[in-house]
Amino acid sequence: MHTFRTSLAFWGAAVALVMTYAASASPIPLYETWRSVDDLSYSDLSLSSVIYFVGAVSALLVFGRLSDYLGRKPVALLALLLAGVASVLFLFVHSAWPLLTARLLQGLACGLASTAMTAWIVDTTKAEHKALPALIISVSPLVGLSIGSLGGGSLINFAPYPRTLVFVVSLLLLAASMLVLLFGQESVHRKPGVRSSLKPVFGLPKEGRHWYPAAAIAFSCTWAVGGFYQAFGPTIAAGYLHSGTPVAAAIVFASFMLPSVLGSTLAARFSHQRALIIGMLVFMLAMIGVATSLHFGLLLPFLLCSACAGAAQGATMSGGIRSLMSGAQPHQRASTFSVIYATAYTGAAIPTLIVGRLTSHFSLLELVSGYAVLAVVGWMLVTLLNLRTRLTAAQQETAQV
Template sequence: MLTESNRFSFFSAALSLISTYVVSSIAIPLYGLYHTENQVSYLQLSLSSVVYFIGAVSALLLFGRVSNFIGRKTSSLLALLIAALSIVFFLHLDSALPLIIGRLLQGTACGLASTALTSWLVDHAKAVPNWVPSAVISCGPMTGLTIGGIGSGLLVEYAPMPRQFGFYLALGLVILCSGLLFRSQETMVKKSGVLRCLKPNFTLPPSARRAFPVAACTFVATWALGGFFQAFGPAMAHEQLHSDSAVAAALVFASIMAPSSLGAWRAGKMSGEKAQWLGMISFTLAVGGVLVALSVSMLSAFMITSVLAGIAQGMVLTGSISTMVTGLEAEQRPSVFSVIYAVSYVGAALPTLIAGRLSEQLSLLHIAAGYGVLAFIATLVVLLSKIRATSLQSSK
């Protein structure tokens, strides 16, 4: 009976994590409409992505350990409430300001969910196969972004009220998840001291600290490219691939997000270190293919190479997270996940901000090339670390 309760709680937390990111991606296929109908500039669109990341990082730094004090359930329900509140701003969007406020709230919800719900997932990890928790934690956000992006793109093209219908569905999903979480099993005993925990804490346990430098490079390189696809997916579909369809914009965004679960599944069958270096090499090669496809405006090649990059991304993220969280105690997990996601969000936000500034002077292809350079540098770091570790082992 306890195992069934743990399995139900794991499912509820996993669905809630994915759903939080579903909410955060529904607006992305609408960026083209916001640009043409409401005169929201590319700079303002990129700024909306940046404030999304700022909200996520702020939540991670300020509230990363809150679930240790007020409980996983309360923290998770708060994340869903903030996600629901963000929807209000999109239902009546007529300028850049509601977009920016809504994206800020969505980032805050995702940041809070990233620690509370992922820690809750690990708390119930024994109820499911060993590889599943790491796969959900590493690819759950991308799965949610994919579902929300593609679903919203289809609704924009074929549903009534294209600018609102997707958000009404998302609100229903949030309500469903809230009901499931109410029935789920709490794993933390509430205790005093919650105000003291609001002070940012970057302390990592020794095992996570050793793995962090290399893992951080992979988080930055992979999440940065995801941020680029999020901010400039519609622009790439229009300018480089010559399509104004909202579905095409959603598919461009989803092409790198959706396949990540395949990479996560593959990474679950190898050590974290192997998944990390093998995934990073594959990711960089695939990004090179994306750049070539963009340069010749070939949609089919672009989609194939983006899918390959997404698979590699899932592999490297799962491997890197595994190197940092394996063997941690329950109360250590929120802090470690806070650091992981804070680095990931900052790694996505800064390049996106720079790309937004450069979008008025450089083509999207030139901007995309910068992400290829970033991936190449991260791969060098991973390989040099592997060579060093192999040398140390052989000298013993």
């Protein structure tokens, strides 16, 4: 029976997921300020993104199944608490260490949210709304990142106390999300086995395993670019698009993240295979356009191509989630989302770490061109793997007949 508390849990978890990611993006518009005023280096900023991804992957691998044993609610509340502590630490950033510590806590928070909150959303979905969870789960992180960067950029640019108010607002929103979740209906009964749940396990339902290689490549390519925008969006705005304000940095970041909602919505009209292939094709063309626009310093074409790339990311994420969740039972949901997000975060962390080391040898334009090449290779591999998987499935059906 779907009660009011069940609906409260569903929508509360969805909003809390958005708020957790919004809090993680709120400091991004301040990156250029910290670099110019507090002498943080490009390597520090790049490392902060890597630390964030490491925290998220660690939470996914170690604590990914924790909500299956403790319950969705306590793990979701812990995620919000960690995000709140991180917001407090940002108030004291005048060197690299507070920034790195806060970003680590934000990564842990997002990793926990990506399993407990997403599984809670699936658990409390009405039977007639089966397609809704994949849409919400695929767009919530990206919508949250967009809200956090744009809201943070606006507060930093136009409101008083530019290095303080944005984090106070984040704290208030996180506290409100915790209050709503406290009254939501728990969907999992606590059971023994918490210690064994901390052992990293990569688990996918049998029906979704053969789609993993193509989905993993798509996740890695698109999230790698998201990591680049996160670390260097403010620098791109200041150095190539001739606008160094926090709100300009937020717009550059959001131009990639926010259109993912449109991409995920459109992807729902296609099969998960077509969503992956078409999404990667659009992503490849858009990244070529991003590199070209930066070369000529064209703001409007850059934002347009970034938006297309972001929409493509949303499409590939939605298609990938649908393919990997095929046949997932309730007890498999948290571990499946752990695999999905661990793959995406790892795909973002490794290129960002490498790029951070290369900033002293190559210009950002050259690095963006490298991401365009990555998109080309990714599209080719996803297309070939998709074709091979479909041929294998057809051969198996013929053999059974």
